[in-house]
Amino acid sequence: MKNRKNLPVAALRAFEAAARHGQISRAADELGVTHGAVSRHVSHLEDFVGVPLFEGARNRPKLTEEGRVFGLALTSAFDQIEDALRSIGRGNGDILDVACLSTFAMRWLIPRLHEFTTIHPRFDVRLATDNRHQQVSVDVRILVVPPHAELPKSCVPLFNEKLALVVAPSLVPDRVEDMLTLPRLETRTRPQVWQEWIDATGEGDAFEPATTRIFDHYHMTIEAALNSLGMAIAPWHLISGDIASGRLAAPFGKVDSKYVYAVDAPRPNKAKTRDFVNWLKEATQEFRD
Amino acid sequence: MKNRKNLPVAALRAFEAAARHGQISRAADELGVTHGAVSRHVSHLEDFVGVPLFEGARNRPKLTEEGRVFGLALTSAFDQIEDALRSIGRGNGDILDVACLSTFAMRWLIPRLHEFTTIHPRFDVRLATDNRHQQVSVDVRILVVPPHAELPKSCVPLFNEKLALVVAPSLVPDRVEDMLTLPRLETRTRPQVWQEWIDATGEGDAFEPATTRIFDHYHMTIEAALNSLGMAIAPWHLISGDIASGRLAAPFGKVDSKYVYAVDAPRPNKAKTRDFVNWLKEATQEFRD
DNA sequence: TTTTTCATGTGAGAAATCCTCACATAGAGT
DNA sequence: ACTCTATGTGAGGATTTCTCACATGAAAAA
Structure with missing residues (x-):
């Protein structure tokens, strides 16, 4: 009769990952635990089966032949379990x-x-x-x-959301006060964002933009800024990549929006x-x- | 890339046993836990995969079709793991x-x-x-x-070892005092056991056995008692089956030997x-x- | 040859998971 | 309607798993 009572399933999973990677710390990364946890599981499993699974240098152990064969069998079994999990979610479960x-x-x-x-x-x-x-x-x-x-x-x-005034680098003049006359880009879905920014930074009271352009959605506003059409106030997370790549500049840094x-x-x-x-x-x- | 990080291995094992048995409490017996533990694992696994695995009457749920197929796949995988465990112990490991x-x-x-x-x-x-x-x-x-x-x-x-005076039932006379003359069966490996019994029970001071027979090992002594050759002092655990089956009698009960x-x-x-x-x-x- | 780097091993204690206990609930059988 | 059997679940205890911090060992680099 089958009996799954004394199957050290956590240790088997840990060892399988270690065997597949050939390295305790790579397995630890995959499983999201410290190398110490995997090390203990492997040690426990060696006690459990009564034969060494790893051998050799203490800091870079290699699989034994038994460990290698055992690991392959476990990988096959766990793959089957993963396949079954994928299958059971078929339809719209996933x-x-x-x-x-x-x-x-x-x-x-x-x-x-x-x-x-x-x-x-x-x-x-x-x-x-x-x-x-x-x-x-x-x-x-x-x-x-x-x-x-x-x-x-x-x-x-x-x-917490951060806001930044962003502008194409080519529009940033030598003197920041010259920016005050750049076109202001606004978004219909968040009309107060400029005021929020001014309240949060104290800057911009003297801003006297020549024109204001309003777009229906933020991605259009940002696209306009990217295309040197003016300056916009944008949530940081939406433009952090553009800042990092130099496509946009944030000369006044970022501030907390309280959202x-x-x-x-x-x-x-x-x-x-x-x-x-x-x-x-x-x-x-x-x-x- | 394979990733075994979020594999609920304990729940998978519990469900596999439940699916194979078709009953939560039979799985609990196999795994050596209460039915509540298995019930929770199954429930957790249903949350995890997002589809019901059991359905129907609350007190006798049946596997769903998905549960049945999933269970079969898991049984195959766990069988493979068990086979691998058996194989790795080949040689003298087991x-x-x-x-x-x-x-x-x-x-x-x-x-x-x-x-x-x-x-x-x-x-x-x-x-x-x-x-x-x-x-x-x-x-x-x-x-x-x-x-x-x-x-x-x-x-x-x-x-704790218990001792008992044992004798074939056919030798037990109507009057216990008549037993005093039955042949005494002793064992060379434990010569003091009669005295230990007398000390522990207070009985037998008046025992005047007609003869004493000494055997080399306890199993021979007990075999002799079974064959109506006399009375012996035996460790209870060695003859409890014979007492239960009526092949031997222990008219004075059992006492603690301190071993x-x-x-x-x-x-x-x-x-x-x-x-x-x-x-x-x-x-x-x-x-x- | 010495020092540095990298990977694993492990003691101690914290965190998380698993489990038990006791009782509730539901459905079939009598 | 009552009894029996099996599962579901709240609460808290027990066990397992894990982290943290450091030790150890071996290869690589200086």
Whole structure:
């Protein structure tokens, strides 16, 4: 009779990863634990089976022949388990519905989705970005929470929004006061953002832009700034890549807008949801520092 | 790239057992946990994969079709892991050397070894029962510890020995005092056992056996008693089966001998050793109550 | 030859997971 | 309607897993 009672499943998983990588610390990276944890699992498994699985130099052990064969068998078994997990999610089980602002999707999320789907190929992310997403059921909702608003229980804050005045580098004059007359680029969906920036920085009271151009969505506003059409106030996370690459300049630095980006996941234990939210937290780490 | 980071291995094992048995509580029995533990694993796994694995009546759920297919795939994978574990122990890795008294082996352990090897088919038990076992390296040593002796650190007490005067039922006269003249059966390896029994019970001072027969080993002494050759003082655990079946009688009951049976396992983490010691504890449970 | 770098091993204690216990709930059988 | 059997679950305990910090060892670099 089969009996799975004394199967050291955690140790088997750790050893399988170590055998596949040929290195304790690479396995630790994959499993998201310290090398010490993997080392202990391997040691425990060697006690359990009664034969050495690694041998040789203490700091760079090699698999024994038994360890190598054992590891291959375990890889095959765990691959089968992973395949079964992928199969059971067939249909729409692995479609992850994410709702967020269309600008956030276009300028931040979509450029990074490749990273997520590379790490988690079994999941398909389906974006919901129009205003109707408030009414449909999704797995994850990325919210922008205004100052003083209260977060729902299932929300986790991601980062505090920062704002920056951005402009194409070619438009930055030698003397900053000459910028005051540059065209001002505004966004219909966030008409007060210039005032918020002025309140937060104290700058710009003397700004007397020759013209003001209003665009329907932020990504258009930013695109206009990128094309030297004027200066815009933009959320930092939407343009941090352009700043880093030199396509935009932020001569006045960035300031806190008091808005909070948060992620809402009512069913966080679903693998797809948990994996996405964890990835999202890592991907937005730079905005929390 | 493979990534085993978020594989809920404990839940997968629990579900696999539940799917194979078709019943939560049977899986719990196999895994040695309560049904509540298995129930939670299954529930957690359903959250994880995002589809129901069991359905129907709350008190007798049936596998869904997805659950059935998933369970089969997991059984195949876990079978592969078990096979790999068996293979890696090939050679002498799964031979378990157990040292103990020859009488204990013949009258207690060997009759029960079938149970152990049925439960743990991958292990071969090799008995060492002669006096030379003190000098060889074994996995498990079953000791009889005299009164006031100290247990080594790696020892675990099993049970306190009990003694009983035993005799074939046909020899038990209507009047107990008539037994005093029955032949006394003694054992060369434990010459003081009659005196120990008399000291412990207060009985027998008036015993005037017509003859005394001495045998080289306890199993011979007990065999003689079974064959109506007289009365013997025997450790209870060696004859409890014969008492239960009516082949022997213990008209004076049993008394504590002050000897302690213990198990010594210097490498308790080896699977074979741990499994055997655990089994031994369970099998000797009746002598601890 | 000495120093530096890199990878693993491990003691101690914290964190997380797993489990038990006890009871509730639900459905089939009597 | 009652009993029996099996599962579900809150609460808290037990065990396992992990981190942290440092030690150790061996190869590479200076």
